[in-house]
Amino acid sequence: MKRPWQIASIIFVLVSIFVLIHSFSYPYKDRLGPGPGFFPFWMSIITGLLSLGLFLQTTFAESESGEKKTFFPKRDGAIRIAAVLVSLTFVMVFMNSLGFRLSLLIFLFFLPLLLGVRNWIVISILAIAGSFGVFHVFYFWLKLPLPIGIFGI
Amino acid sequence: METLQYWIQGFSVATLPINLLFALIGCVLGTLIGVLPGLGPAAGTAILIPITFSLEPISAIIMLAAIYYGAMYGGTITSVLVNVPGEAASVITCFDGYQMAKQGRGGPALGIAAIGSFVGGTFATFALMVVSLPLASFALRFGPPEVFALLVVGLSLVTGLAGRSLLAALVMTFFGLLLAMIGMDPVRGAPRFTFGIQDLYDGVGFIPVVMGLFGVGEILLSMEQPVLEIIKTKLTDLWPSRKEWGVSAGAIGRGTIIGFFLGLIPGIGAIIPTFMAYVVEKKVSKHPEKFGTGVIEGVASPETANNSYANAAMVPLLTLGIPGSPTLAVLMGAFIIHGLTPGPFLFKERPDVVWGLIASLYMGNVILLILNLPLVGFWAKLLEIRYQYLYPGILLFCILGAYSLNQSVFDVLLMVLFGVLGYVFRKVDWPLAPTILALILGPMMERSLRTSLEMSGGDLWILFQRPISAVLLVIGAIILLTSAIRLMPMWARKESKD
Numbered sequence: 001m002k003r004p005w006q007i008a009s010i011i012f013v014l015v016s017i018f019v020l021i022h023s024f025s026y027p028y029k030d031r032l033g034p035g036p037g038f039f040p041f042w043m044s045i046i047t048g049l050l051s052l053g054l055f056l057q058t059t060f061a062e063s064e065s066g067e068k069k070t071f072f073p074k075r076d077g078a079i080r081i082a083a084v085l086v087s088l089t090f091v092m093v094f095m096n097s098l099g100f101r102l103s104l105l106i107f108l109f110f111l112p113l114l115l116g117v118r119n120w121i122v123i124s125i126l127a128i129a130g131s132f133g134v135f136h137v138f139y140f141w142l143k144l145p146l147p148i149g150i151f152g153i
Numbered sequence: 154m155e156t157l158q159y160w161i162q163g164f165s166v167a168t169l170p171i172n173l174l175f176a177l178i179g180c181v182l183g184t185l186i187g188v189l190p191g192l193g194p195a196a197g198t199a200i201l202i203p204i205t206f207s208l209e210p211i212s213a214i215i216m217l218a219a220i221y222y223g224a225m226y227g228g229t230i231t232s233v234l235v236n237v238p239g240e241a242a243s244v245i246t247c248f249d250g251y252q253m254a255k256q257g258r259g260g261p262a263l264g265i266a267a268i269g270s271f272v273g274g275t276f277a278t279f280a281l282m283v284v285s286l287p288l289a290s291f292a293l294r295f296g297p298p299e300v301f302a303l304l305v306v307g308l309s310l311v312t313g314l315a316g317r318s319l320l321a322a323l324v325m326t327f328f329g330l331l332l333a334m335i336g337m338d339p340v341r342g343a344p345r346f347t348f349g350i351q352d353l354y355d356g357v358g359f360i361p362v363v364m365g366l367f368g369v370g371e372i373l374l375s376m377e378q379p380v381l382e383i384i385k386t387k388l389t390d391l392w393p394s395r396k397e398w399g400v401s402a403g404a405i406g407r408g409t410i411i412g413f414f415l416g417l418i419p420g421i422g423a424i425i426p427t428f429m430a431y432v433v434e435k436k437v438s439k440h441p442e443k444f445g446t447g448v449i450e451g452v453a454s455p456e457t458a459n460n461s462y463a464n465a466a467m468v469p470l471l472t473l474g475i476p477g478s479p480t481l482a483v484l485m486g487a488f489i490i491h492g493l494t495p496g497p498f499l500f501k502e503r504p505d506v507v508w509g510l511i512a513s514l515y516m517g518n519v520i521l522l523i524l525n526l527p528l529v530g531f532w533a534k535l536l537e538i539r540y541q542y543l544y545p546g547i548l549l550f551c552i553l554g555a556y557s558l559n560q561s562v563f564d565v566l567l568m569v570l571f572g573v574l575g576y577v578f579r580k581v582d583w584p585l586a587p588t589i590l591a592l593i594l595g596p597m598m599e600r601s602l603r604t605s606l607e608m609s610g611g612d613l614w615i616l617f618q619r620p621i622s623a624v625l626l627v628i629g630a631i632i633l634l635t636s637a638i639r640l641m642p643m644w645a646r647k648e649s650k651d
Contacts, residue, residue: 004581005321012324019331019346026338026345033607036338036345039599043334047327054320071580077377081576084373084548088569091552092562104552108545115541126542130549143207144557 002058004071009055016048083114099149100139105131156286163282163508166211167516175212176513179219180520186220187227188532190375190540192547193240194224195479195589196368199360200550202487203557210491211506215513217487218467221480222274222514225423225463226521229266229456230532233259242423242459245431249444249451256447260529264391265401265449266456267525273409273461274518280413281468282511285500288472292497295473297608298616301601302625303419304594307475308587309629310420313636315584322584329588332357333595340603352563359592361555361568363483366585368551369568370575372544391526397449404434404450408457415458416465419475422586423462430458464514470495471507474597479589486593 019040026037073081087107095103108127117123138144166172186197198220205213228243233250246266253262295303308326315322335346336356347353393401408430415426434454435441444451466477474496476482488495493506500507525532555568578585609615617623 001581008577008581008583009324012328015328015331019334022346026343029611030341033611034340034603036341036343038603040331040334040345043327043330047324047331050320050323050327054318054324057318057320073377080376081373084376084544085569085573087545088369088548088552088565088572092565092569095552095556095562095565100556104549107552108549111545111548112541115544117539117541122542126546130546134549134553138203138553138557142204144203145560146553146557147560 001069001071002061005058006055009051009058012051013048013055016044016051019044020048080115083111087111087114096147097149099151099153100146101131101135101153102149102151104134107131156282159286159504159508160282160512162505163510163512166505166509167215167512172212172215172509172513173516175208175216176219176517177520177524179216180223180517180524182216183220183223183225184227184230184521184524184532185535187224187240188230188535189538189543189547190231190237193367193371193480194221194228195363195483196366196371196551197224198480198483198487199363200368200554202360202483202490203554205487205491206557210493210503211509213491214484214488214493214506214510217484218510218513219517219520221484222460222463222517223521224480225459226267226270226525227532229270229459230263230529231536233262233266233452234533235536240423242427242462243456244424245427245455246452246459248431249446249448252445252447253449253452258447258449260391261393261397261449262452263529264526265393265397265453267391267522267529269401269405269408269453269457270460271518271522272405273412273457273459274464274521275515276409277413277416277461277464278511278514278518281464281471281514284417285468285472285507285511288468289497289500292473295497295621296619297601297604298619298622299625301598301605302616302622302629303473303475304598304601305629306625306632307420307469307477308591308594308598309632310418311422311587311590313632314420314422314425315587317582319633319637322587325578325583325585326587326591329591330595330598332362332588333592334599339596339600350563352559352561355559356596357567357592358558358564359589360483360486360558361564362571362592363479363589364551364555365568365571365573366575366578366589367479368547369572370579370585372547373572373576374579375540375544391529393449400448400450401453403437404430404454405457407433407437408454409461411454412458412461412463413465416462416477417468419469419473419477420590422478423459423466426458426462427455430454460518464518467511467514471499471510472497474499476590476593479586482589482593 023037023040023044027035028037028041029035091103091107105127108130109123112123135146139146182201186192186194198217201220205216228238228240229246232238232243232246233254236247236251238244238247250262253259312322312326335353338345344354411430412426415421434450435444466481469475469477470481476485485495493503552565555564558564605615616626
């Protein structure tokens with residue numbers, strides 16, 4: 001796991017530099033005391049130093065040959081992860097336009113399919129219960145505002 | 154006398170039928186969360202916050218607290234039956250609980266865990282009732298420097314005890330503090346790091362972050378794993394034998410004390426008390442070599458410590474406003490959503506809520522015992538649900554929970570982004586708890602530091618001139634220093650293994 005640690009540390013160093021540069025757009029001090037830029041300035045410096053330290057520690061730590069852990073998942077696992085992320089992205093993009101019920105109906109119908117379920121009856125029942133059923137409980141009973149789409153569903 | 158009046162007030166609130174009903178619902182949902190893989194107590198509690206929007210604050214808090222300690226017990230079931238801890242605190246229970254299940258003694262293991270949890274939780278609640286008022290009165294004397302120093306100690310503990318690399322834990326803590334700066338400046342009210350995005354004016358909501366890091370992230374990681382094999386164990390006889398009772402009684406007593414005292418320390422987390430209870434039990438045992446092979450004390454003590462800790466951890470939350478774990482941070486968020494601020498002032502402003510909640514913990518412990526002993530077979534059945542059905546369902550409630558916070562898809566986006574981050578951080582084994590606690594405590598920390606500096610005209614020495622804050626800062630430094638020393642050789646050894 002040496003390389004992922006190094007990459008993650010460097011990303012945090014870059015984030016710290018970004019925050020530090022951005023902190024200059026807020027006053028460090030005002031007439032009452034420390035201003036809105038005070039905390040971001042110091043926090044970004046400390047985060048940057050810690051991340052750099054972690055990078056150096058990871059880079060120069062002794063590494064013996066032994067069992068290797070891999071960062072990336074195997075093909076099957078990667079496909080399942082991608083299926084979840086694509087399904088979630090679909091909901092994010094279409095929830096407002098299609099409405100909660102329709103977008104979640106599609107989500108709950110296709111995600112189990114993508115995960116390998118082929119029992120159409122169970123999938124259909126769960127998709128309808130999870131979309132229309134959950135909407136009914138939360139919208140009508142618990143009075144929680146949920147999006148209604150262009151089709152009025 | 155005053156305390157007694159508060160106790161009576163608390164019980165009159167907690168025993169209202171509606172509050173008893175919500176405690177029951179919370180215990181059921183909590184146990185369910187603890188049992189189901191892919192959903193820890195922090196994410197589970199966060200997801201269920203929207204359900205409470207239309208409730209009275211006290212009913213909502215009672216239900217969410219019940220979810221919290223219900224999940225603590227639910228995690229035991231998976232530890233014993235499938236060797237997979239439902240939540241981190243149940244890791245130790247796997248050692249002997251799973252071995253007992255393999256020997257056909259899963260019933261007594263779950264039975265003693267339920268009874269130990271009841272004893273530990275009830276004792277800790279009683280102690281919470283006794284110590285909380287004096288502690289809250291003492292905390293009222295705290296000024297901004299003391300508050301800042303206390304937050305430093307809390308974050309130092311979470312950081313120092315998390316993970317295998319102190320530097321990685323520190324980076325994660327500061328990552329949380331950086332995230333906390335997004336939104337309105339907590340002192341002057343000016344927007345910062347919002348980049349013109351209106352949804353960021355209220356800051357990065359920590360509820361979607363918790364759901365992402367602990368819920369979606371866990372599900373993504375689980376997608377890599379093969380399907381779990383479930384042990385079919387006979388759960389007809391839950392009651393331990395006379396001999397098992399004999400060895401468990403002392404273990405329950407010791408677990409209660411250890412869990413309670415460690416629960417008082419903000420930021421220590423649930424793993425340390427359970428681990429310590431197990432180690433102590435092994436030390437006092439006449440047969441330490443049998444630990445790990447299925448001895449009932451190895452289940453009784455850590456499980457008792459777990460629930461004793463869970464109830465005692467309410468002390469720093471209620472009296473100081475400092476959550477000791479991600480789940481308690483979510484609970485603190487629920488307080489805030491319902492217009493209540495945990496801390497010493499809450500005892501003065503809303504004694505009905507504070508004492509009602511404390512009294513409800515007793516009710517919850519009784520409910521959990523009643524619920525878990527006869528229903529353990531039902532909970533075990535839930536483990537047979539296939540993940541292809543389970544995870545879409547959990548994700549549905551994650552989406553619903555995130556959206557309903559502000560009726561905004563932006564929060565769903567935040568949840569998914571932090572889900573991916575949670576997956577990556579789990580893969581590289583960087584701790585997530587410090588980020589969550591830093592995110593929720595960050596604004597409070599910045600406010601107290603800047604107000605302290607305003608008081609002193611910019612002189613940082615004010616933090617060391619006041620005795621309480623000076624002592625607390627020294628404690629914080631010692632915690633980090635000892636963690637650094639403890640982890641140095643371990644880091645090198647572990648890294649080399651990779």
